[in-house]
Amino acid sequence: MERLVAVWFAELGVERSDGSALREFSHFLEALGELCPFVDPLRRGLCVFPMRAPQRFYRTEQAVLDVLDEIVQRCALPSPRVGVAQGVFSAEAAARRDRVVPPEESERFRRTLPIEELIPRDVAVTLRRLGVSSVGGFADLPRTRVAERFSALVVDLHRVAQGERSEAPGQRDAGLTRALTRESHDTRGVDEQLGFFGQRGAREERALAAAWRVRSRLGVDGVLVASLGPGRAPEDRNHLVPFDAPLAGSSGNAPWPGRLGSPTPVRTPRHPLPVTLVDAAGLPVYVGSRGSLSADPVRLETGGGDWRDVVWCAGPWPSIERWWATPQRRAHLQILTERDEAYLLRAQEGCWWLAGIYD
C-alpha cells in the first residue's frame, strides 16, 4: 500500500464567516504542489500526498517533512497535525496522533486503532458487544460472516481493516474538489492588468472579442489558451483549455523529480500517434522489464510507410507513475533521424508513440 503523508489543519475544517478557511486551504494546496504534484485533498483542512516521489528527490522522509514545514510557514498557517503511514485511512489516523509510523509497523498501527475510528457509531456499538474493540479484531472476523450480518458499506470497511483498501468510504468529501475549483476561480485574475477605467485593458478587450468571433465560427474547442501544467514528460504538461475556461494554478514550473528537461519538443501530439521502431533485423524494438532497449533502433516509421534511418538515440528513461492509483509504466526515448529530425518517443503498453517533434 502506498506510503502517504497526511496533513490536517483542524482550524481549516470548519468554514469561517468570511470563507477564508477554504481560501487558505486552497493556497496551501497550491504551495504544496511544488513539493509533490499529486496532492489529494480529502476534506476541508485534510489532504494526503504520496511520500515516495518527494522522498526520492529529498532523500529522507524527515527532509520531506522539513520542506512541508517550510511551506506551512510560508503560507502563514498554524502548525498542522502530520502523519505518515501506509494507506489513506492509516495516514489520517496517524495525523490525528501526529505520528510517523515506520513502514513495517503500519499494519500493526492500523490494527491497534479503536474500532470507532473506522466504523460508524451504531455498527461500532454492535461490534463492541460482540467483543470486537479494535480495527485488528474487526479485520480478523471472516469476510463471509461480516457480509451476512452487515451492509455492503461495512464489508468495504472490512476491506480497509484488512489492509486491502487504502481509503475508507466516507473519508472523502465529494464536493470538495468543486469547491476548491470555484475558490481558485474566484481568486484568479487578481494580477489581471486593468485599463484606465478600471476595466480590462483595451488591448485585451480587442483580443478577447476576436477570440469570441473565432469561437463562434469553430466551436468551443476552436480557440484555446495554454498553461504549463505539472508533470514529468512534456506531453503531460500541456494544459490547453477553451479560452474562457478558468485556468489552473500556475504551479507548472515547480521542481519535479525526473522531469525531462529542456529543450522540449515544440510540437506534442495531443492524440496518441503510433510509430514503429525496428532494429537491424527489422524486428520491433521494445523496452525490457529492466528498462533497457531490446536492441539498438535502426529505423523509424511515423505512419504512412515513411521510413527513416535512426542515427542516434538516447534513453530510454523509464518511469512508473501514479503507482498508488493505476500504475503507468512508460519510457521516453529521444531519437535523431538521418534527415536530422529529432523526435521524442514514448513506450507504453507495448507500443511506441510519437510524444513530440522538435520542430
Added chain:
Amino acid sequence: MSRGGYSYERMFAFSSSRPPVPTDLVAKIRPATLARSRTLNLRGTWSEVIPGGVLRRGSTVLVEAESAHGGVSVALSLAAQASAEGLWAGVVGIRDPGVAAMVDLGLDLRRVLFVPSPQAAWAQAAADLLEGVDILVLQPPAQIKSALARRLSDRARERGVVVIVVAKDSSWPVPVEMNVRVTSSRWDAGSRLVSRVLRIRVSTRDRATSSFHDVILPDPRGRVATH
C-alpha cells in the same frame, strides 16, 4: 474653503471621484497612443539576424523549413519578444503546441490564443484574430489560393499586425516583406539532445541581397542563442 464656495478640487481637470463611464463607450475607447509604434523590437540574437533588428507592423514574414527542421521554433521565437512585452499573439494551424517548449522560447501564454485545428476555416480564423492580436503565427495547409493569402496580407497591413507564416517551401502565393529560410539543421546530441544549430537565410523585399546566419535554436535551455 467652505462647502458651498469654490472648491480646490474643481481647479483640476481630474477630480478624485470620476463619474462612471458607460460600458458601451468603454468598449469603443482606446488608450491614446501618441506615436503608435510601427515596429516590434527584437532583442538578442534576432536583432542581429533580422535586418534593422525589428519586425515591421503590417508586414508578412515567411518562415520556410522542412518539416521538423525548426520552422515552428523560428516563428514562435520571433513572436516571443513581442509576447513577453505585453502584446497579444495568435497561433493558427499549429496542431499540437508543446507548451513547455513555448514557455522556454519566451512566449507569455496568458496572451497567446491558439487555434490548433481550424481545418478549412483557417483563413477565416486567421482573419478574425487579425482584428485582435498584434502578432499572428500561421501554419497554413499546403494548397493556398492566392486571393485568400492576399486578402490576409492586406488586412494585416491595415491592422498593423505582423504575420509570420510557417511553410515547408515557398507555397505562400503572394510576395512577402521578409523571407527566413532554414537551409540546414544540425543537432548537438550527447547523452541527450542538447541544442541545435540552424543555418538561416534571410532576405527582404527591399534589399537585393540575402544574408546567412547560424543561430542556436533551441539552446540547452530551450531558447534562441547566437552561434
